Amino acid sequence: MASVSVDEAMRRAIELAARGLGTTSPNPVVGCVLLDADGEVVGEGFHAYAGGPHAEIVALAQAGPRAEGGTAVVTLEPCDHTGRTGPCSTALVQAGVSRVVIAVPDPNPVASGGAATLRAAGVQVDLGVRGDEAEAGNVAWLTSMRRGWPYVIWKYAATVDGRSAAADGTSMWITSEAARIDVHALRGTVDAVVAGVGTVLADDPRLTARNLRDGSLAIRQPLRVVVDSSGRTPLDARVRDGAARTWIATAAEVGAGPDGRVDLAALLAALHQRGVRAVLLEGGPRLAGAFLAAGLVDKIVGYVAPRLLGAGPTALVDAGVTTIAEAIDLEFVDVTQVGPDLRITALPRKREG
Numbered sequence: 001m002a003s004v005s006v007d008e009a010m011r012r013a014i015e016l017a018a019r020g021l022g023t024t025s026p027n028p029v030v031g032c033v034l035l036d037a038d039g040e041v042v043g044e045g046f047h048a049y050a051g052g053p054h055a056e057i058v059a060l061a062q063a064g065p066r067a068e069g070g071t072a073v074v075t076l077e078p079c080d081h082t083g084r085t086g087p088c089s090t091a092l093v094q095a096g097v098s099r100v101v102i103a104v105p106d107p108n109p110v111a112s113g114g115a116a117t118l119r120a121a122g123v124q125v126d127l128g129v130r131g132d133e134a135e136a137g138n139v140a141w142l143t144s145m146r147r148g149w150p151y152v153i154w155k156y157a158a159t160v161d162g163r164s165a166a167a168d169g170t171s172m173w174i175t176s177e178a179a180r181i182d183v184h185a186l187r188g189t190v191d192a193v194v195a196g197v198g199t200v201l202a203d204d205p206r207l208t209a210r211n212l213r214d215g216s217l218a219i220r221q222p223l224r225v226v227v228d229s230s231g232r233t234p235l236d237a238r239v240r241d242g243a244a245r246t247w248i249a250t251a252a253e254v255g256a257g258p259d260g261r262v263d264l265a266a267l268l269a270a271l272h273q274r275g276v277r278a279v280l281l282e283g284g285p286r287l288a289g290a291f292l293a294a295g296l297v298d299k300i301v302g303y304v305a306p307r308l309l310g311a312g313p314t315a316l317v318d319a320g321v322t323t324i325a326e327a328i329d330l331e332f333v334d335v336t337q338v339g340p341d342l343r344i345t346a347l348p349r350k351r352e353g
């Protein structure tokens, strides 16, 4: 087999890492490519699920003795601690790897230190190769580990004029089946789906990740969270159907903000404690407005249908903006057609001061 460069190997490792998206939480996604002393690929691996072998261990097992004197190319700093599995830093040293190339350092204080252990054992360690790309592939986990609360994606569906329902309240369906299938795939990549009690009372959603064609449930279900200050979620609400875990987050349990409603920052901190790294905020408009007003949204995914309603509720209510200078400015990072609809992905711009 032809030899490959470290840069090419990292590109491949990043591709491998992405295969774990949605199944590794609360762990990160990680990919690893092992090159022998001649630069030939002798092992590949990715972290597939929490508790399962780490990417480096999978790649080392494939490589066997050919790892000796070789280079491990890995998207995240190898762990240095014994959790459900042993430290990857030690496994790399024991396999006789002479160089380790890392895209992103591990921000997790419990697991970091792998680079130092490797260097102390005489292994050459290089950091930062394709760092931005690897960071983007792991953005939810890295962000949540650095700051201690989950990465929040607000998803909404609306017409071109921003309406989420008609004047008489009917809203099924604003967007196409293709867009709704896309949403279910998105639910499959997060750890929790969050909705306000207003949406539960109005629509009685299931909030599960499903195959829309046959209704079957995805193997891994996000935690369903209803933000419900005073516990108004009906006992027979579909979110209580047992199909997935559900948390009715009340102000009494989470803590209340100045308006007496659930304190959203405390809610996110509590979710982080439960191992939630990525959250899909599915509205409705009032809860989304409160999250945006508090600066707690990291990414916006809007499904925009080629339709107009002219009247009816809007997808967002009161985000704390009263004058144009206070508008929440966004940067569009992707626009993709999904069936007849557009999926617009945007990032809120950081505010000055």
Ligand SMILES: NC(=O)c1ccc[n+]([C@@H]2O[C@H](COP(=O)([O-])OP(=O)(O)OC[C@H]3O[C@@H](n4cnc5c(N)ncnc54)[C@H](OP(=O)(O)O)[C@@H]3O)[C@@H](O)[C@H]2O)c1
Residues within 6 Å of the ligand: 155, 156, 157, 158, 163, 164, 165, 171, 195, 196, 197, 198, 199, 200, 202, 203, 227, 228, 229, 230, 232, 257, 261, 262, 263, 264, 282, 283, 284, 285, 286, 287, 288, 290, 315, 317
């Ligand atoms: N187009 C879309 O993408 C989309 C998505 C979802 C829903 N919807 C539509 O939205 C409508 C419901 O709208 P909605 O605004 O009433 O529902 P909502 O945003 O789901 O729920 C709002 C409720 O959340 C509770 N809440 C708890 N803590 C809060 C906090 N810190 N800040 C704000 N709210 C907090 C409040 O009730 P308590 O004070 O009792 O806790 C509040 O009334 C439905 O008709 C549904 O179809 C549209």
